[in-house]
Amino acid sequence: MNTDILDVRRTYESLRKSNTHLVQSSEIATACVCQNLFKLDYPYGAITSDKDYLIANTVHDIMSLCMGGPVIENWQSSPNECQDLTRKIVNESREIVNGVMEDTLDVALKENRFVPDDFKDRVNESYNGLITGITRRLMKYEKPLKVITEATISNVKNHHEGRIDALLEYHDGYGLLDWKSYDLSKTVSDREKWQLIANSLLANYRYCLNENDWSKYRFSCIVHYTGAYFPRMETIEKEVEKIKINRKFAHDVLCGVRVHAQRPNFCPVCDKGLEGSKECQFYQRDARLFYEGMLPAQYDKLTRQFFAKRYAILKERAETHLHKHVVSILIDRYGEEEAIRRLEKTGVICRKFTYDFDDGEKVILSGADNDIPLEPRKIVRIIGKEKDKPLLSCISEQASVMEVINNKITLSLRSKIAVRRAKRQLLDLPIILLRDELNLTRSMLRPIHTFHKLAADIFIPQGFMMS
Amino acid sequence: MIYLNPDQQRILKWRINSGGIAGVIGPPGCGKTTFGALQAIKLVSEGYANRVLLVALTNSAANEFSRELSIVLGPDASKFMCVRSGYAPGADNSLPIPFSNELDVIKKKQIVICTTQSLKRLSRKSSPVRFDNMIIDEAGIERLEHLLSPFVLGINQLGVQMMKESIGYGINSIIELASTCGVVATVVGDPKQSRPIRSEDYDLSAIEWVLKCAKCDTLYTTYRLPDDLAMLVNEFAGYQGLTSAPEIAGRRLVVDCNTIDKEFRNIINPDKVVTWLDLDGTEEMAGPSSWYNDLEARACVRICHEIKKVAPSKSIMVVTRYAEQRRIVSKYLQQLGLGVRVMTTVGALGTQSDIVIFTIVRNNPERRIGAIGSLQDLNVAISRSKEKLIIVGSFDMMLNAKPRLHNLGVQPKHNFPQKLAQLVSKEKYGEIVEAPPILH
Numbered sequence: 001m002n003t004d005i006l007d008v009r010r011t012y013e014s015l016r017k018s019n020t021h022l023v024q025s026s027e028i029a030t031a032c033v034c035q036n037l038f039k040l041d042y043p044y045g046a047i048t049s050d051k052d053y054l055i056a057n058t059v060h061d062i063m064s065l066c067m068g069g070p071v072i073e074n075w076q077s078s079p080n081e082c083q084d085l086t087r088k089i090v091n092e093s094r095e096i097v098n099g100v101m102e103d104t105l106d107v108a109l110k111e112n113r114f115v116p117d118d119f120k121d122r123v124n125e126s127y128n129g130l131i132t133g134i135t136r137r138l139m140k141y142e143k144p145l146k147v148i149t150e151a152t153i154s155n156v157k158n159h160h161e162g163r164i165d166a167l168l169e170y171h172d173g174y175g176l177l178d179w180k181s182y183d184l185s186k187t188v189s190d191r192e193k194w195q196l197i198a199n200s201l202l203a204n205y206r207y208c209l210n211e212n213d214w215s216k217y218r219f220s221c222i223v224h225y226t227g228a229y230f231p232r233m234e235t236i237e238k239e240v241e242k243i244k245i246n247r248k249f250a251h252d253v254l255c256g257v258r259v260h261a262q263r264p265n266f267c268p269v270c271d272k273g274l275e276g277s278k279e280c281q282f283y284q285r286d287a288r289l290f291y292e293g294m295l296p297a298q299y300d301k302l303t304r305q306f307f308a309k310r311y312a313i314l315k316e317r318a319e320t321h322l323h324k325h326v327v328s329i330l331i332d333r334y335g336e337e338e339a340i341r342r343l344e345k346t347g348v349i350c351r352k353f354t355y356d357f358d359d360g361e362k363v364i365l366s367g368a369d370n371d372i373p374l375e376p377r378k379i380v381r382i383i384g385k386e387k388d389k390p391l392l393s394c395i396s397e398q399a400s401v402m403e404v405i406n407n408k409i410t411l412s413l414r415s416k417i418a419v420r421r422a423k424r425q426l427l428d429l430p431i432i433l434l435r436d437e438l439n440l441t442r443s444m445l446r447p448i449h450t451f452h453k454l455a456a457d458i459f460i461p462q463g464f465m466m467s
Numbered sequence: 468m469i470y471l472n473p474d475q476q477r478i479l480k481w482r483i484n485s486g487g488i489a490g491v492i493g494p495p496g497c498g499k500t501t502f503g504a505l506q507a508i509k510l511v512s513e514g515y516a517n518r519v520l521l522v523a524l525t526n527s528a529a530n531e532f533s534r535e536l537s538i539v540l541g542p543d544a545s546k547f548m549c550v551r552s553g554y555a556p557g558a559d560n561s562l563p564i565p566f567s568n569e570l571d572v573i574k575k576k577q578i579v580i581c582t583t584q585s586l587k588r589l590s591r592k593s594s595p596v597r598f599d600n601m602i603i604d605e606a607g608i609e610r611l612e613h614l615l616s617p618f619v620l621g622i623n624q625l626g627v628q629m630m631k632e633s634i635g636y637g638i639n640s641i642i643e644l645a646s647t648c649g650v651v652a653t654v655v656g657d658p659k660q661s662r663p664i665r666s667e668d669y670d671l672s673a674i675e676w677v678l679k680c681a682k683c684d685t686l687y688t689t690y691r692l693p694d695d696l697a698m699l700v701n702e703f704a705g706y707q708g709l710t711s712a713p714e715i716a717g718r719r720l721v722v723d724c725n726t727i728d729k730e731f732r733n734i735i736n737p738d739k740v741v742t743w744l745d746l747d748g749t750e751e752m753a754g755p756s757s758w759y760n761d762l763e764a765r766a767c768v769r770i771c772h773e774i775k776k777v778a779p780s781k782s783i784m785v786v787t788r789y790a791e792q793r794r795i796v797s798k799y800l801q802q803l804g805l806g807v808r809v810m811t812t813v814g815a816l817g818t819q820s821d822i823v824i825f826t827i828v829r830n831n832p833e834r835r836i837g838a839i840g841s842l843q844d845l846n847v848a849i850s851r852s853k854e855k856l857i858i859v860g861s862f863d864m865m866l867n868a869k870p871r872l873h874n875l876g877v878q879p880k881h882n883f884p885q886k887l888a889q890l891v892s893k894e895k896y897g898e899i900v901e902a903p904p905i906l907h
Contacts (some may be wrong), residue, residue, distance in 0.1 A: 003750060005752045005753070008755065009755055009756065012755040012756065014574050103757050110555050110556065111554070111555050111568070112555060112566070112567060112568035112569060114840065115570070174549060175835070192604070196506055203829045245854075298637070298638055298639070301639060302639075302640075302641065302644060305640065305641055306641070309611060309615075309641075312610065312612065312670070313612055319584070327715055327757070346753070346755060347753060347754045347791075348754070348755060371798075373753070373754070373791075373794065375793070375794050377792065384721075404799070440584060443584065443587045443616070444613070444615075446587065446590070446616075446619075447590075447612075447615035447616045447618065448612060448615055449618070450615075450619045450622075451615060451618070451644060451645065453497045454622065454627060454644070455644055457627060457631065458627065458631050458638075458644075458648075
């Protein structure tokens, strides 16, 4: 027994000394827009938007429940009366929509968040717009066998992770959906498209075990306000390489490798003077002054301290993916079943759970025995093990352990909506609990950026910065 | 009327009359949180500051600040002057201090209590809240980057302007930069009690950064540890002057010896503040980096059971370095239905109990002591108790411990497990007892 545990512990030990970063699809998309823009977020921490995505998140939550319910139930291939069908779906979704809005408002109230007066109207409008987009454009395809929503897929070997809004499963393949609650025609970059293609790579991994295998790919689509965008296969083929290059770039940056960021001919942020452009120019000038050896000595010293701190924070971000890396390495080494058995002995994975009960917010699972190696406040990923799908691509939800008594474990999911989603698509599958971590590093970078700018303000003569 | 001891008076006077960033070291039980709350009250009530921020890393520590303020100010004044901000479910609603994240509400209050992670809510670009003084607790467990979140809220643009005009000043560190930009903060912590989680040996904690770059002072009077334990902790951690407050120096566990089961009489012995139960259990690996020792876990539970029998009103806490040992001990305690807290050394920071049982866990022929060999973990484990400390584990293991090598294979300067064993073995501060057969 000890040799199994020792093997797992040694894997952890070796990984602690290496980089275990995963790049999110959304980050890859940002790097595709402009590599400097990606660095602005990580490692600079200069993105300081006060935006609260309450409405967009609520619409996503509604879609995650309605897709598997009223939408799929009313699916018609190439419907004649799109408006009628839209109205029917919207009417049948009323209960879900109202429920999600009430739950969201409850949480917002508890957390003391700002809620706009027209919150409900805007959510309803966005939802109606998306359903219109689905009936008008997406329903040209036949009804899928199954819908999976909010699927987190980690392809550890390629350092890639993403959360896919919805996957439509057909007997011979899949369709990938992404919701945008705004009108796509008014956007200024192709960021949404790149995110969609990056997610398609993850979906290929889920269905074919290989991100380059497009044999199960049927379509991908951004459903937006009253419309839908389907990238053509030629476009995808053309863009995949760009995505891979930028994924490597983002991974290298996170790992602290010094890579030169390429500025595109046209940057929709800097060239249009959008939010973030001043910060971007600040760091570009800083880098230029550094290479020219023009940084004042004290400022240079402080800058080095700022970057040391930034990379310490990035290391913390990498550690949040440590468990996934161990799982991936052991699966490669021993195969999935044996790897799970070994990880179970170490308490990194727990399985043989069955769904017992939920009170709308918390889920109680029953274990096979009284020795559940988890404690309150630990973060876990509840994975519904799907047949023939890699473990880290199966349907999952994140939760924190509330209580462990004998063979019962109480888990608190992120929201009531997550509980409802889990009940619909996850809890009737064989359940595996994998240890997980929260990534709270983004907010730690912001103050460093503030002090970095302050130091520049004090030490760098005005003329230097303007040149 | 609030009574302040000479250390507290000295430090309070110093911090009120000086700006910038400074450190206050608070050994175990010296009332760091109480001092922070008192300082905040003094600053606002006497007009030295308009708005003070009290920050802690965890919600429970932030709630402790709220509790202290409520006690000192009373319910009405604390409701009027203070606000708790951050993550609503983490705030203690039983306290009179209201909760809010609304900037308009916060700006009307003079004392704001928040956790480090939630400070982003106060630093909205459109309308940030500014604090002209702040007190940051638990800086031993934080890293420098954690300190910057509160510091951002203390930047004084006038200070920045003045700095630009007198650029000749030597600023060599982020702490000095923040200090000269008008940030006024008292950073409280104890580098001998805690280290940032997952940091490398060579990484400095936030309090160590402050001690390196700014002035500091130390609180020396403990209100938790009775004389024998205070002396043991003082010598073990090298505080150079930690003493018990006169009113608690002679505090002992009061229990009728005749009511104690004879097998446990030497262990619970109320005449000795520190007892080491020499038990030769076997360590077992668990999880990615944890350990457990079943024999020690069972012994702890039996001792708890006996103490609950003879002294039911006493609070008991079992402390261990290892999460797996905590889980096993909790599981056994759950079966008996005993109301005993089980904490890891990290979780036990800032907590106390009448009786503390410290389970060492590690015991191997190679005498590799691992993570429990650190000054911080041992110091926390032995300094939580108000009346009695029982150490459970192999004495020989500790006496001959081989501490973990630092990164790059460097031998650590001190052998803390050995130092602790030697201090107890001299019978100066405690006694070693053999485990009775019932515990084997």
